Every structure is written in structure tokens, then in C-alpha cells.
Amino acid sequence: MTRFIRYVSTHPGAMVGLALLALQIASILFAPWLTFYAPEEADPLMSLQPPSAAHWFGTDVSGMDIYTRIVYATRINLLISITAVAFAFVVGVPIGLLIGFYRNWISALVMRVFDFIQSFPVFVLGMALVSVMGQEIWNVAIVLAVLFIPMFARLIRAEVLSLRERPYVSAARCSGATDGSIMFRHILPNALTPAIVQVSISIGLAILLTAGLSFVGAGVRMPTPEWGLMVSTGAQQMILGVWWVALFPGLAIVVSVLSFALLGDMVKDLSDPTTRERQ
Template sequence: MRTHLGFTIGLLIVLVSVFLMIFGPILAPYDPFEANPAAVRQAPSAEYIFGTDPNGMDIFSRVIYAPRIDLTIALVGTASSLLIGIILGGYTGFWDNWLSTLIERVADLLQAFPPFVLAMALVAVTGQKIQNVIYVIAFLNIPIYLRLVRGNVISVKNRTYVEAAICVGGSKTWVLFRHVLPNVISSALTQASVNIGWAILMTSGLSFIGAGVAVPTPEWGAMIAVGASTIIMGEWWSSVFPGLAIVITALGFALVGGGLQIFFDPTKRS
């Protein structure tokens, strides 16, 4: 942290985001779900720090409440895909049989589709609910971790310490989880931090086109969509502030991912 300013900045952004995810509803000066017809399209002021949207909702309250939605989707979805991807990647890399080949071909098939188009189709099929968005985020990220872990497992499974563990009577499954995976998952953990930012962008994109979190739930992408039609009239605040929140949060997780990459790779430390 002393030598890498980017990681420190990213970590601060992440900590603030997590703090808002937990305490945002308490800190919000107004009810983020309540519309006030008497305060429609108010510009930023002392009363409404970020102004109000076309429905009369306080943008500041909704912006600081939104991490409870966006970060929950991103964290749960990424954690689920990370866990499943590590297990499948370890299996396909350590065993060479018909099942591992089938898993690899399914992963190839999933990665052949544009992620956003596939996500949009999956949410349309499963329904416009928060839990379904989480499932879609997890589903799309599994092939990334699978291939990353599989490549690392293949590179270490024939090393001396792995062969020694098998020679002393350890089963392949025990050797995989006890000796192989702990030595190869660092790259997956680094990728997870970056993917959290990607998941936030994906969630916001889906909500922006009306395929993600439904209005009036406070979600950054949906807030941008609500205010997009008023930008041409000079009412920029409805979309700019939630857009900045997305950019800053995604940047924070990306900076943390870069710092973790340096931390886990001694050759990159200065």
C-alpha cells in the first residue's frame, strides 16, 4: 500500500462502497423509493444535493442506496462463479476424461456468444428479478475461472510435490484440494476483483435497457435510464451522478485487482 498508490485508492473506494452497501439506507436523507410530485426535476441544491429525477425522487438518497443492490449482485454472482469455476477448472485440469472434455466444450460454447447479448436473453427468459441477474452474472463468469484455473493446474500437476503427495497414498481428489488448488488460485482471486467491476457494469447495462433490476428499485443503471431522456433539456444530474458512481466503483475494484496481481506475483513487486 505504501508503494502502490493505485491499489490504496482502489481499496479506499471498495471500502466506501461496502460501507454504503451496509449503511447506505440509514444515511439516505430521503426515502429512496418515495416520489415527491412537488419536487420533480429539481436541480442540485442545499435541500437536494444531487437534485431529483423526473419522478421527484432524491437522487443522492438513491445513489448511496444503490450499492446494496449493485454490489450484492456483483459480489454474490462473482463469488458463486469463482467457487464453481475453481472446482470445474481443477477437475478438468487434473483429470483427462470424457467428462472434462464435455465441460470444456460447454465452456467454449458459452464464450462464443457476446456476453451482454447472452445476459439479456437469459434475464428475459428467467424473469426480471434480482436473484435471476445474480444467476446470470455467475453463469457468464464460470468459463473465465474454469479456463484460468485449468491452465494453472495443468502447469503444476506434474511437479515433484504433487507426485510425492500421490506416492505417499493421497487420493487424487485430496491432492487436488490440498496441494494443487491452493497454489494456483491466486490468479483467479485477482481476476475476481476485476470481474466484480465488470458485473456492476453488466448489471447497470441490463437495467438501463430494461432487462435487469426493475424500476423503481434504486439501481445505478436504471437511474441513468430514467434521466437519459432529460439530458437533452439540460437536466444532466439525473444520469450523471449515478454514472459517476458506476465508473468510480468499477475503477476501484479494477485497481484492487491490479494490486492483488502484484501482491501474488513476487516478480512484479518493486
């Protein structure tokens, strides 16, 4: 904890990342107390009102308060992204451990399946899967998890292939340790660092993919508050000079992705042995 505090105090990027993350957590936990309207409350008489004291970020074409919808959309976007990445991590890490430790035809087959999945453009494959499964929040999370599983599995596999030939693994095998003990007690703890760093980066990527799918109409549906969907709605009015409908949700995406990118750098530095030695 002392090293963490010392690192954060000397790295402005980490401080900004934690502050932005705290802002998002506050939006998730205290949304009803931070807003003045219901997120799906439409008022046609207040359509496309510019930012004002009554509506801080203005209103959209349906008269819904943009500030309120941005705050509530934090729950949706982070719920989808964190759930998808967590599921991909839980599934991908054991798969990567197994196919890295056991080099047989099953491992080769699994790698070919991953090659097939990753041969498609991520966004196009995501659109196709969501279209087949339906435009529901949990379906979007499942689709993103399927896209991220090969990423985590490959990261762990690459580490395991390097670690399985280390002297301490050979010593454990000579002492009578089982394959399961070697994998989960000796190899996995040393192979997890790249995957842990990738978690933060993947959450930011998942937020972008979620917003992108909703933007093109293949993700979350109206009137659910979601950043990409709000940008899509506002993009149609930008040519008319109605800039606020798309601008503020777009800034919310930027802030969220930036926070997880900065946190990813922080985790990478804290897990780097050379950084620990300098501190």
C-alpha cells in the same frame, strides 16, 4: 499484515482503491443515516429539480432524490455483483480443478459446453437469460454467475494442466497420496492465485453488466434504486439540458468499477513472488 501496510503506503493506486471501497461499504452499512429521503419516495411536485441544498444531486422525473437513490443503489449493485462472482468462484474453481486433473471425455464435454456459452456475446446472452428467467434481483445475479463460471474454470484448468506434471505432484503420488489429496492439498493452493486476482476484476465487470442490463430494460425494474436504471431514466432528459439525472449515477458506476480495478492490481502485486522479494 506489515507487508500489506508497506505496500499500500507506497502505492497511491492501492490507497485510492481501498478508500473508494470503504466509501461503498459505508454507503451499504449506513445508508439510512447518510440520506434524508426514502429511496423510492416520489414527489411529482419536485420533478427534475437541479442540485441544491435540499437535494444535493437533484431529483429525477418522478421527484425522487438522486443522492438517496445512489447511496441505496450501492447495496443492490454490489449485492448482485459480489453474489454472482462468489457463486461463480465457488462453482468454477472445483470444475476447473477436476477437468484439468482428469483428461477424459467428460472434461472434453465440459469444455465444449463452456465454449458454447462463451461463443455468445456476454451482454446479449445476459439479456436473453434475464428475459427468460424474469427481471428479479436474484435472477440477474444467477445469470451473471452462469456467465462467469467458465471464466474461473478455464483459469484454474490452465494452472492445473501446468502443475499436475510438477515433480512435487509426482512425489506425492509415489508416496501413496490419493487423487483427492493431490488435487486439494498440493495443486489447488498453487493454482488459486489467478482466480483470486480475477475475482476483483470480475466484480467490476459484473457491476458494468448489471448496470448495462438495467439500462436497456432487461435488469432491475423501477422503482428499485439501481445505477444503470437511473442512468437510463436520466438519458431521456439529457437532450433537454437535465444533465444531473444521468451524470451522478454514471459517476457512481465509474467510482465503483475503478475501485475494484485498483484492488485487483493490488492483489496481483501482493500475490506475485517477485513483488514479495522486492518488499
